[in-house]
Amino acid sequence: MIKLIKEGSLLSADGPEFEELNKFSAQLGRELVFEWIGGQFWLHSDLPPEKPIGIEIDRELSRHEDYFKKSSLQKELLARAVGVKGPYRPKVLDLTAGMLGDSLLLLSFGCEVWASERHPVIRFLIESALKNAQHPKIKSFHFLSQEASEVLKACPPVDVLYYDPMFEDANEKTAPKKEMRIFRSMVGSDQDAVDVFQEALELKVKRLVVKRPRQSIFLSHKPSVEYIGKSTRYDVYFSV
Ligand SMILES: C[S@@+](CC[C@H](N)C(=O)[O-])C[C@H]1O[C@@H](n2cnc3c(N)ncnc32)[C@H](O)[C@@H]1O
Structure with a gap:
C-alpha cells in the first residue's frame, strides 16, 4: 500500500x-x-538519511535560465546533440522522461518538448509537479503518461527523438548518483532498451539521440556522431 x-x-x-x-x-x-x-508530492527515500525526492520544475527552469544568461548554449553538449543552432530550436520527444532533468534542460533551450514515462511512481511525481508549476516555459511541455512504444505509434510532430534508458553494461564504471540509486531500486533496468531504440530508429525522424554513460557500449550500431562529455555521451543517429 x-x-x-x-x-x-x-x-x-x-x-x-x-x-x-x-x-x-x-x-x-x-x-x-x-x-x-510545497504544493506537490515527494517520495520518501527508504535509504535514510536522504531527503525525499521530487521534481522542482519552476526552480530548475529558473536555474537553467540564469545559467544560460552567462553561458552559451553552444557549450551544452545536449543542445548540440539535438541540433540547437542559431535561432533554430528543434521539437523534441523525450521518450524517457524520468525526473524530467533532460526535458527541463531542453525546455530551457527554448525547445518544445513532449515526454513519455511509463513507471507509475515517476508518473505520479511528474503529474504532481506539473500541477504545481507556473514557469512560462512549461507551456511548451506536453506530458504523455505512456509507454514509449505506444507514443511512437502516433508520434507527435517532432524533429528529434531523445532516448535515455536505464540500461547498464559491463563498461559502466561510475557508481550511480543518489537519484539513480533510488531509481534503480524502484524502476529497475530498462531491459527493452534495444527494442525501443529500433522502433525509434525505424520512424526515420531527423535525429535520434541516445544518452549513454561515457564508457558504455552503443545500444546498437555506431552512431553518425558522438558528443562526449566527462561522464555522459550522446550518440546521434541521423535519418538517411
Ligand atoms: C534514466 S531515466 C531517464 C532520466 C531522465 N532523462 C532525466 O534526466 O531525469 C529512464 C526513465 O525512463 C523511463 N522509461 C524507460 N523506458 C521507457 C519506455 N519504453 N517508455 C516510457 N518510459 C520509459 C523509466 O521508467 C525511467 O523513469
Missing part, C-alpha cells in the same frame, strides 16, 4: 487514481510514502 501524508495527517489513498501505485507497491513488497511539501 502507499501512504500519502499532508501536514502530518494521512490522506486516503484508496481511490481508483491510486490503484496502479498501490499495485506497484504490493509487487515491490514495500510501502511507498509520499509527502505533500
Whole structure:
C-alpha cells in the first residue's frame, strides 16, 4: 500500500487514481510514502538519511535560465546533440522522461518538448509537479503518461527523438548518483532498451539521440556522431 501524508495527517489513498501505485507497491513488497511539501508530492527515500525526492520544475527552469544568461548554449553538449543552432530550436520527444532533468534542460533551450514515462511512481511525481508549476516555459511541455512504444505509434510532430534508458553494461564504471540509486531500486533496468531504440530508429525522424554513460557500449550500431562529455555521451543517429 502507499501512504500519502499532508501536514502530518494521512490522506486516503484508496481511490481508483491510486490503484496502479498501490499495485506497484504490493509487487515491490514495500510501502511507498509520499509527502505533500510545497504544493506537490515527494517520495520518501527508504535509504535514510536522504531527503525525499521530487521534481522542482519552476526552480530548475529558473536555474537553467540564469545559467544560460552567462553561458552559451553552444557549450551544452545536449543542445548540440539535438541540433540547437542559431535561432533554430528543434521539437523534441523525450521518450524517457524520468525526473524530467533532460526535458527541463531542453525546455530551457527554448525547445518544445513532449515526454513519455511509463513507471507509475515517476508518473505520479511528474503529474504532481506539473500541477504545481507556473514557469512560462512549461507551456511548451506536453506530458504523455505512456509507454514509449505506444507514443511512437502516433508520434507527435517532432524533429528529434531523445532516448535515455536505464540500461547498464559491463563498461559502466561510475557508481550511480543518489537519484539513480533510488531509481534503480524502484524502476529497475530498462531491459527493452534495444527494442525501443529500433522502433525509434525505424520512424526515420531527423535525429535520434541516445544518452549513454561515457564508457558504455552503443545500444546498437555506431552512431553518425558522438558528443562526449566527462561522464555522459550522446550518440546521434541521423535519418538517411
Ligand atoms: C534514466 S531515466 C531517464 C532520466 C531522465 N532523462 C532525466 O534526466 O531525469 C529512464 C526513465 O525512463 C523511463 N522509461 C524507460 N523506458 C521507457 C519506455 N519504453 N517508455 C516510457 N518510459 C520509459 C523509466 O521508467 C525511467 O523513469
